[in-house]
Amino acid sequence: MLTDQAKRLEDLIGELAKRRDLWRRTEDDARASGAPAPVLDRVQESLAALSATQKSVEKRRAEMLAMQDKVTRELALVDDAVSRLTAYRQQTVGKILVRDSHPVWAMDLSGRTRGRLVAHVRDEFQSDARDLRDYAVENGPRLALHLMVFLVLAALFRSGRSRARRIVEQEATLEQATRVFQLPYSSAFLLAALMTGWIQPALPEMGRQAISLIALVPVLRVVRAYMHPGFVAGLYAFAGFFVTDRIRFFCSPSPVLEQLLFLGEMSAGCLLMAWVLRPARLGKVELSEAAVVALRRIGIAARILFAAFAVALVTGACGFMQLGRLLGGGALSAVYGALGLYASVRASQGLVAYGLRTRALRRLRMVEFSRELIERRMNRVLVLAAVLTWFALVLSRLELAVPTLALVESILAIPIAPGTELSLTFGKVLAFAVTVYVAWLLSRFVRFALHEDVLPRLSLARGVDYAVTTILTYVVLIGGFLVALGALGLDLNRASLLAGALGVGVGFGLQNVVNNFVSGLILLLERPMQVGDTVQIGDLTGVVTRIGIRSSTLRTGQGSEVIVPNGIFISERVTNWTLSDQMRRIDLSLGVGYGADPERVLAILVEVAQAHPNVLPLPAPTALLRGFGQSTLDFQLSAWTNQPEGWVQVRSELGISILRRLQAEGIEIPYPQQDVHVRTLPKA
Template sequence: MNYLLHNPRSKLIFLTSLVLVFQVLSQQVLKGQDNQPRDSLLAKVKAIPMAEVSVQATSINSLLVEKRNMLLTGTQRARIDHLVDSVLARYDVIMEDPRQKRFDKINAREIENLKNEWGNVSARLQELQGGLTSRVETFENEKALLQIPLRQWNLTLEQARQDNAIRNVLEQISSTIDAIEQVFAALNENSDFLQDDLVKISEKLISSNEIILTLESMLDESVIQRFRFDKPVIWKDSLYVRDTLAESVYFKANMPAIKAFVTDNSRKLQEHLVLFILITLVLVILFRRLQKNVAKKDEEYVLRTRVLMTKPFSAALMITFTYTLIHYDNIPQVIRSLNAILILVPMTLLIAHNIHQAVRKYLYLLMVFVLLTLFHDITYKEDLFNRLVMLLVCSGSFVSVIWMLRDRSIRELASETFFRRLLYNLLYVVGLMMGIAIVTNIFGGVYMTEYFGVSTLYSIVTAVLAYSFILVIDGILIMIIYSKGISSLTVIKNFGPTVEKRLAGVVALAGWTIWVLAVMREFRILDEIFSWFKRVFVAPITIGSTQISLLNIILFIFIIWLTITISRIIRFFLEGDVFTRLKLKKGVPGAISLILRITIITIGFLIAIAAAGVQMDKLAILLGAFGVGIGFGLQNIFNNLISGIILAFERPINEGDIIEVGALMGIVKEIGIRSSIIKTYDGSEVIVPNGNLISEQLINWTLSDQRRRGEVRVGVAYGTDPQRVLDLLLEAAGSNERVLDDPKPWAIFLGFGESSLDFRLLFWIAEADTRLTIQSEVAVMVNQMIRKAGIEIPFPQRDLHLRSADAKILDRIHAVDESISKKTGQQFPKAGMQGKGKEES
């Protein structure tokens, strides 16, 4: 709050938001008045006048036709029954799964797979429940709406019978009531039909959610068991060697999960295929454009876009298969493993040509170990073979880390940048994790081996994947920024490297943030981190009767910062590219920019208030109390804010104008919300409150015209022909190309001065900011032409009377006078004595 009170930009936010808040509150009050209970509406229904029965009957029949079109057709009913039966059949299949009947005997991997399958069923049930519920709500609303006309027509029938209406009118009213009741009954029947299915779905959904909770609790227990040595040491474990024929058993065990995944996501798979085709086409087009433009670009450009130039198809595959992880819900473990293999191949091809040669061989070793781990995941079984595979993977990774740490080329490469030194130091952590995995595997901690070894390995691969994505996206951004259309923008021409650097920083931050989250999820600490985050940042802090959380405060500050940043970016883009291409009146671009900034900041402030959890009624009270304080303590600040709005609409001054306020004169550099910046001619930048620009007398030398008048004053000796001097002055002004011909230069004889005949030369200049330069050039030309014409520019003369002086001084004065007389022919009077023994001069 202190920041808002002392930040000039935020003062305007408080003022405008005050108006908007009261508007919203008034709309909510009006809305509350309009929402009358339906019972009161029914009570106010009156019978239809007999003269309007025919017209109203036609109108209600048209309405009933629309209602009938909303009813379920036989095809739609059959389709709904099929969807419900298929989901319930899937529920029954999983309930009959053998794993479902022996929870206590299945391992953590099988529990995870079973949980994912139940998650898919639960998602299908929820989706179907949501669709049916929406249709039921529609039917119920239509039934409620029909109660009003039904009530009205029943009253009309009673009134017609009392008035002894003719038979045709009574029949028309009765038929209309029958039609309404038929549609009402049909809506009721459709609603009952859907509600029967909803009951079945709800029962199964409750059951499936209970099973999922049970499986999650078992997984939590298995996480605790990961840190137990519950297996015998490796040399005492029963030897079991898998033959090649038996391997098919493990693949067959995963087939139901694969088939169920394909069946449940058939539509998403089609969408995924279309997405892959589109991504491939886009990257191939980019690849061809890069090939055409590569000869025109420098070597650095080629280096930064090398990812797209080398393997566009591999980049498309990597993006498509990575999208699988977020496109589908509750992916089975076998699908995850197969998808990881499909990601590894294009990622390796893509990254191998874009990393240092010293690291490339270790990348290939990493991919081999990851493939072995994925093979272990697909054919998972708790036996000695599994332990030996994991021992091989962890031992190989440990040895590879030791080689990298001892490799001189790796050490030299790591010393170049801070980021590389950080990665090099992380190798010690990786080696430690692999060493723990080896020891735990040998001494019976199989689950700990997976936790420390496999999770670390997957984290490294995820980092490589994140780096690959950053390279691909950076290449695409660079290609777009320096493409023919975008590179022609003024912003890109002037600040292209800066824009590229900022975008690359955002991409890198997003990529590595996602990687950190993926690592925390892989080590199964993401939920604990989020729980801690909720306890610390989401927990309410009570201050009196108000509750607020740290997250609300952070969101408020972040949204305010983001709003100001967005307003600056939009202003930068508008002033750099949009306004320069549009023919607008002077000052209009600045006014549009200022108003847009005010609007964006106001909207952002209101969003920040909502994100902070401030209720509307409390906000209105707060603003009301704050308004009283504004009236006393902040009136000058708000005066300046309102003055800024007036400047934006009336535009008495614009950016670039030459103005004079009091003793201050300079060029307007910026018109802000609270104050404006004026740069004086001596280079200083003066911040002037907008209130001063409105209340004080202001001279704008360039409001409607950039032309400015210049002048040169000169005096010549007595005896000179004035007309000759006037002609010389006009000739001097006309000799300068930057002096305008219209209005024409004007020379005038001012009069007789004490020592000279005084003249004034007036002329006009096209651009006001060049007035001093051109005025100086004209003055120099006037001096040259007057001297060339032999006209003397006199200096001021004074008569000096000496009452007494030394004889030697008088002799020197006489000598100077005689010397001047010989050169110029001018005679000086003899110096005489005033009084005895004195001369007068």
């Protein structure tokens, strides 16, 4: 930002210098031509104004450059501090196998030492409290915003309590999702606490610890609402561990007190995990099938935690506190994070279930008709985000976040085609794939939103909605592909030149593909046929089920799906039986004997057609005497039906009904006869 302003000022100084030179030449020309004094005075005034403006801009540029230099020095100091901190953390992680504290048997716990340790902890606590107070004074608006977020969420959960009860009465399957509305303040505080990193990124560590302590009560209440009663005791035990862990944090200025508290935590953790794994206790708990599966997972986690606590206890007692904190503290942080994220996900899922059933969102057609799908997808996103956050927390607590990021960056920087001008790397290829995948997801959402909510509200001609949806889908995909090419590191200007150079050569080999592509655009824009139309191409008749950008699909009466290139629909004769309406005429020919009354036959044919439920009254059925055959009077029945796909069945039913009616009327349908005269030859 400062660089841009400095550049603009530099450009302005250059422009002012050009104008001063222009006015000086103007002054010289005016003096040489003997211009009047007022003109010379006006020129001199302009030169003076330009000089003053240039001096002011130069002064502003000097101030900007000084500020830029100061910011650069500050950034250098920050980078140096970050580098030192990173080096210290790496050095600390590298010394986890070095004894950094006294063993338990060598601790100095004399009265004088205890007093000095307590005083040291008190001084550090007061110092942190002063920092927190100063932060509160300087960041009052941020604290007010955070409080406002909590109050809004609390009001939302509280106002939705009665509505949640009605939702459960209508949909019993949502009983679990709406339990959080019975705990409005706890759910609101959980979600507000999750936003601490965004609303208050510079909050001192003491403030973060205080928020986590306060959030312990909401976490317990929400998790307990979804937990089997047999596991509640273990939940409260972990809550006790959490409180002890926060106390240990405040005692961290005193290594001895912190070590004693840590060893007490690890001892209690081993006892708790042994109690959880005791078979006799588990046998007394009645569990459902789903709870049994969850119990197996809890058993695996309990064994891992027991091993971590035991190793941390031994290493901490022997004075290897860095290793003990890494194992024991990391295990406890993993449990705390899992409980907090589980409670937050439950609260978020309750909000999603409630929000999708509010009056405002029910007006959206895609919510009304696809609520379950949207809710399932959103819940899946929430769970995925929670899992990724949990992994990030665990890696950070185990001091593995920085090495993991460095390893990932090194892998992404591996060149795929070294020595080439394109300089591809795994990172660029991954960015390309991710961008294409996101564009595909976005195109699906655009199609879904247009098809479910936007286009049905508009008065469009038949087929326009499909054309708009298809074209916008391909626009999103093509745009995403171009962005993906940029992420791949390909210069789009050079890519366009390359495409133009290759277009001529490739065009000869891909003429049919280009022809079909252009024909697909013509089909979508002109709409000579639409999805659902019954069309005939040569001897192929079927229903259009898809109009793609290169080919279209016809479903024949035999059930087969035929892929037809779009160019055929443009270049050949296509009969669309349902372009303007769904009506189709049925022609049925028959012959009766010469002894029948023609007028009666015509009346019978019309009556049978009018009695059929799938024959339209308008246009009315007609019967005609078409001619005289060798042994029959030839008639034709013409009737209209609105069954473009089932017209063959209608014609068959009409034929059966006509045959039965003629038989009932005693009218004969002759079959071709031929007299054969046999002449016997005389015997020789």
